[in-house]
Amino acid sequence: MTVLIALIPMLAWGSIGLVSGKIGGDANQQTLGMTIGAFLFSCVLFLVVQPSLTLWGSLIGLLSGLFWTVGQNGQFHGMKSLGVSVGLPMSTGMQLFLNTVAGAILFHEWTQTRDFLFGGLALVFLVMGAYLTAYQDPEKASTNQKTFDFGKGFRALLISTVGYGLYTIIITWAKLDPLTIILPQSIGMMIGASMMAFRKVKVDQYVWKNMASGLLWGIGNVCMLLTVQQIGLAIGFSLSQMGIIISTLGGIFILGEHKTKKELRRVIFGCLFVILGGILLGYLKSM
Numbered sequence: 693m694t695v696l697i698a699l700i701p702m703l704a705w706g707s708i709g710l711v712s713g714k715i716g717g718d719a720n721q722q723t724l725g726m727t728i729g730a731f732l733f734s735c736v737l738f739l740v741v742q743p744s745l746t747l748w749g750s751l752i753g754l755l756s757g758l759f760w761t762v763g764q765n766g767q768f769h770g771m772k773s774l775g776v777s778v779g780l781p782m783s784t785g786m787q788l789f790l791n792t793v794a795g796a797i798l799f800h801e802w803t804q805t806r807d808f809l810f811g812g813l814a815l816v817f818l819v820m821g822a823y824l825t826a827y828q829d830p831e832k833a834s835t836n837q838k839t840f841d842f843g844k845g846f847r848a849l850l851i852s853t854v855g856y857g858l859y860t861i862i863i864t865w866a867k868l869d870p871l872t873i874i875l876p877q878s879i880g881m882m883i884g885a886s887m888m889a890f891r892k893v894k895v896d897q898y899v900w901k902n903m904a905s906g907l908l909w910g911i912g913n914v915c916m917l918l919t920v921q922q923i924g925l926a927i928g929f930s931l932s933q934m935g936i937i938i939s940t941l942g943g944i945f946i947l948g949e950h951k952t953k954k955e956l957r958r959v960i961f962g963c964l965f966v967i968l969g970g971i972l973l974g975y976l977k978s979m
Contacts, residue, residue, distance in 0.1 A: 698919035698931040704912030706935020709776040710942040711905045712768070717898030719768035720889050725899040726764065727878075727885035729906020730913070734878035737914065743872040752866045753873030757880020759858040765888055766852025773845030777943030777951070778826050781962065782846070784936040785822025786853040788815065792930055794861050801924040810972055811927075817969030818930060824962030825940045829952040863917065870917030878910075927973045934970045937963045 712722045771779035792815050796802040802811050828842070863873065893899065912932065920928035940959055943949045951959060 697915050698923065698928050699934070700915040701912035701932035702935040703938065704908045704915075704935075705932060706938030707942070708905045708908050709771060709780050709939040710946055711908065712902055713771070713776050713943070713947050715898060715901045715904070717902060718893075719765060719772055720893045721896075721898045722768045722902050722905070723761065723765045724885045724889045724893055724895075725902025726906040726909060727761065727881045728899070729903030730910045731878040731882050731906070732903070733907050733910030734874045737871075737910070738875040741871050743869065743874075745872060745876070748866070749868050749872045750876040752862060752868060753876030754880040754883075756859050756862050756873065757877040757882075758884045759855045759862065760877070761881050761884025761888065762855030763852045763857075763859055764855075765885075766848045766850075766855060769848035770845045770852060773841045773848060774826075775943060775949045776947055777940045777949045777959070778828065779845060779849065780939040780943070781822040781825035781936045783849050783852055783856075785819045785826075786849060787856050788818050788822070788930055790853055790857040791860055794857065795864070795924055795927075798861070799864060799924070801927075814930070814969045814972035817965045817972065821962040821965030821967075821969060822936065824958040824965065825936065827955055827958040827962075829954045860916075860920070864920060870914065870921060874914065874917075930973050931970055934966055937966055 708726070712726065715722075715725075717725065767779070767783050770783060773779070774782065792811070796808070796811060802808050863870070916928060916932045919931075922928070940963065944951050944956075944959070
């Protein structure tokens with residue numbers, strides 16, 4: 693049952709890039725709108741659950757929210773430069789590597805030889821899947837198709853990976869009840885997004901409409917934080933990132949991001965590798 697709940701973030705987070713891409717707006721508008729939606733979701737959840745707040749938990753939640761803002765803003769910038777069907781898989785692969793290594797080594801979630809064998813193989817599958825879906829056909833430029841700025845996008849995703857990594861690692865390190873840090877975390881997100889948006893963002897329909905992606909993120913965040921406490925960061929976070937299947941295929945068929953035949957073949961194989969990696973992680977937990 694825990695593994696099934698861990699797959700909810702896959703559906704929720706995998707749809708965020710599609711929703712925000714369909715709505716439009718620049719990266720800062722998308723970040724601000726998404727943050728407002730997540731904050732409202734957290735307020736409602738707090739009123740329903742009414743968890744007890746502590747100074748330590750509030751501080752950790754606040755820092756986690758600030759780190760998340762760096763990660764999400766960088767990811768939006770990366771998707772603007774690379775496209776959703778390329779930016780999301782690359783971001784996913786980089787996050788998977790960082791969080792899986794952190795869970796296995798820093799938090800000693802893998803202790804036996806079989807853990808490193810199956811976990812390492814699953815990580816290879818997941819990273820290969822992200823790599824294949826990010827493939828760009830060099831012949832595309834000669835067909836007058838839209839091209840993206842790979843260097844700019846990659847730099848944005850590097851910053852995003854550090855922010856996203858610290859967002860999850862600090863919570864796992866503190867060993868706090870996820871429900872107690874949801875509201876402070878959303879406040880940290882609001883502070884971070886407001887700082888990034890200050891004098892840069894025109895608050896218009898794009899900001900308000902992007903609140904929908906914040907609701908999706910809130911649902912995925914609660915499920916991910918709860919399951920990480922049960923099955924560990926290495927497995928819980930990796931399962932949550934299988935949403936690249938949704939974002940990659942959705943970017944092609946819903947947002948209309950063009951793919952050559954070579955790129956489409958690699959996307960299909962990449963998605964299969966991601967599925968295999970997720971199944972292997974689930975099998976590792978069952979053992």
